[in-house]
Amino acid sequence: MILNLIYESMPQLLKSSILTIHLTCISLIIGACLALPLALGRLSKNRWVAGFSFAYVYYFRGTPLLVQIFLIYYGLPQIGLTLDAYTSALLSLSLNTAAYTAEIIRGGIQAVAAGEIESAHAMGLNRAQVLRRIILPQMIGFALPAYGNEIILQIKATSLASTITLMDLTGMARTLAAETYAPLEIFCAAGIIYLVMVFSTSKLVTWMERRSTVYRC
């Protein structure tokens, strides 16, 4: 093993990990935006709304992300809808994390004490106010530990984007490995970068968790 090679490959790998971080962040943001309505849909008394949300979550949690990526990248052109690799990856990552996040949010909402929701209604707050002022702020505290896990899974899931030609951290590592004939060193280097990203994320989430639940002392 040539330690030097790890060092020398770093600049290129770090540059490509910008795409990894970018895919993670954007897909998490889009996913969270989709997840809240999905979670509320799961809890809805309307059968159609609840049914749609259930089917969505069931599909995206029940099939491999790689299949979802291939379906969008290779499958959609067959019906005349061609998306480039970046859009395909971002879309499938977003739709996928939305399903998992929806379940996390649903769990967080259900953990809010029923009595506190009831007293909010009794004080005359309407449903939107109860949701925004009472349920959602507490939901965040309940959901953060599980959501931190989801962020970490998502960082690692972006590596699948390399299968459809994207030069993310994994994609770059594959290219460099092919060029240098030294996959051991290159993939070790890539692994180190993933570890640093995951470690700092989990530290950040722990800090946010503490901040969002100060009231529970």
Add this chain to the structure above:
Amino acid sequence: MHTNFKVNEVPQVEVRDIWKRFGSDDVLKGVSLKAYNHDVISIIGSSGSGKSTLLRCINYLEIPDAGSIFIDGEPIKMKRNRDGRLVPAERAQVCRLRTKVSMVFQNFNLWSHMTVLQNLIEAPMRVLKRPRHEAVEYAELLLQKVGIAEKRDEYPARLSGGQQQRVAIARALAMMPQVLLLDEITSALDPELVGEVLNVIRSLAAEGRTMIIVTHEMKFAREVSNLVIFLNEGVICEAGPPQKVFESQETERLRAFLSST
């Protein structure tokens, strides 16, 4: 039978022949009552007699299957939904009427992510649209009144049960309601904390606040109320001024209930 009947005055709360069933269980079977200004009405009865359900129907936390509720003379509009059940026709009306009857719960139900002060100003600001400084000013006055002004920036989890319940009473008062509904507010408290909460209610009664109280504290009910209602198996079995209810009962059921407490 009701001794609080007044001519030419609109009751603040009127319950007219309400029925409520949970599954196959008839919890309320045609209950009516009127609460006029300055009335303090205590509802007593064994557990399962429908006391709390009756109270919860008044602000529509439970929706009665039949009968009507009037708040300040205004009936809550109802309609039948697809399953044929009665539901409020307008949610906005229910929200508006709820501001006139504030409820205090057995388990306090303070919002745990908000400080004491935030708990008190939330509904006045959001529902009554009062400016923040006014809401804060009034909230501080109320906190003083219930004796916990120094806890205004604490979270509920840091307070004792008695303190939490006093905050909950202040929160209900912050809405300037016409009627207070108190649902077994001392039942979840340690015995040594009951007194501080009852003292707050005593002073509210002395101010002439209209209250409907579900309670197991017979001595307290006797002392503060002008009308005591004995609810038994979903019907009003006996009602009258406290002296009559506690000293010269008409029914065997009430005698048996009182001797068991």
